[in-house]
Amino acid sequence: MCSDRSRTAMRPKPKKSLGQNFLQDHNIRRKIVEACDFSSSDTVIEIGPGQGAMTGLIAARVKRLIAVELDDILAASLEERYKDDPVVTIVHGDILSCDIEALAGRNFHGKLFVFGNIPYYITSPIIEHLFRFRSIITAVYLTVQKEFGKRIAASAGSDDYGSFSCFVQYFSKPKIEFIVKRTCFYPEPKVDSCFLSLAIRSKPPVDVADEELFFKIIRASFQKRRKQMRNSVKDVVPGEKMARALAACGINPKIRSEELDLSQFAAIVNAIVYEK
Numbered sequence: 601m602c603s604d605r606s607r608t609a610m611r612p613k614p615k616k617s618l619g620q621n622f623l624q625d626h627n628i629r630r631k632i633v634e635a636c637d638f639s640s641s642d643t644v645i646e647i648g649p650g651q652g653a654m655t656g657l658i659a660a661r662v663k664r665l666i667a668v669e670l671d672d673i674l675a676a677s678l679e680e681r682y683k684d685d686p687v688v689t690i691v692h693g694d695i696l697s698c699d700i701e702a703l704a705g706r707n708f709h710g711k712l713f714v715f716g717n718i719p720y721y722i723t724s725p726i727i728e729h730l731f732r733f734r735s736i737i738t739a740v741y742l743t744v745q746k747e748f749g750k751r752i753a754a755s756a757g758s759d760d761y762g763s764f765s766c767f768v769q770y771f772s773k774p775k776i777e778f779i780v781k782r783t784c785f786y787p788e789p790k791v792d793s794c795f796l797s798l799a800i801r802s803k804p805p806v807d808v809a810d811e812e813l814f815f816k817i818i819r820a821s822f823q824k825r826r827k828q829m830r831n832s833v834k835d836v837v838p839g840e841k842m843a844r845a846l847a848a849c850g851i852n853p854k855i856r857s858e859e860l861d862l863s864q865f866a867a868i869v870n871a872i873v874y875e876k
């Protein structure tokens with residue numbers, strides 16, 4: 601189900617290379633688990649349980665908890681701790697190579713949630729990976745760097761808004777639930793975090809005739825976010841064609857990329873695709 605790429609030297613102290621900042625604060629641990637919409641029939645996949653700060657708290661509320669840890673020593677220690685536990689299964693491996701559907705098991709009942717206080721350096725790859733399995737996931741709960749959470753939840757026109765905001769908002773409804781101060785962790789990171797929920801959408805909020813073109817245009821737009829959008833995407837859609845699409849949608853031809861929301865990007869793509 602998952603490949604293991606962690607046969608590295610073993611050190612007892614927290615490993616920077618694995619993004620290890622352990623949640624120490626008991627109040628925030630409780631606040632986090634209480635903010636999750638778990639019930640006793642649910643299955644949860646925990647990413648990077650570490651020393652198990654959240655594992656027991658989650659396990660007490662759900663039917664099954666599958667925790668995927670990459671670190672050899674931590675995984676072995678959790679395996680030992682939970683070896684007789686009927687709720688918790690520890691998987692030693694890399695979440696990015698896990699087949700989430702296989703992990704949950706074909707016959708899982710209730711809802712499937714993914715939870716993690718995740719390593720900062722692989723936040724985007726983790727979200728992209730999880731979204732491939734969105735049809736079976738109800739919600740994703742993540743503790744991420746505060747600035748990253750703001751980017752994910754940002755609205756059009758704000759400085760934090762970008763192509764990743766569009767990507768995440770197309771597939772889910774992100775919400776920053778609360779801030780988690782850096783002092784809650786050991787070792788203490790340089791920045792604060794936030795606890796973020798991503799409620800997976802059953803269908804995207806806008807109808808898009810060509811999803812590949814939609815994301816190509818969005819990515820190109822935000823490479824030059826302050827420029828006029830029609831100039832930023834010249835390599836994807838020729839200027840004249842884009843001018844006609846903008847006119848058909850009634851959008852100011854001089855609009856800048858960062859001002860366009862998801863429904864406007866969708867309208868532009870549909871105008872291009874359906875142009876007679």
Ligand code: SAM
Nearest residue numbers: 618621622623648649650653670671694695717
């Ligand atoms: N959940 C614990 C807590 O809150 O104290 C640990 C959080 S720490 C920020 C991130 C954890 O993810 C570490 O235990 C680290 O070893 C683990 N990890 C790093 N990369 C991983 C990967 N690709 N797959 C699974 N776990 C990973």
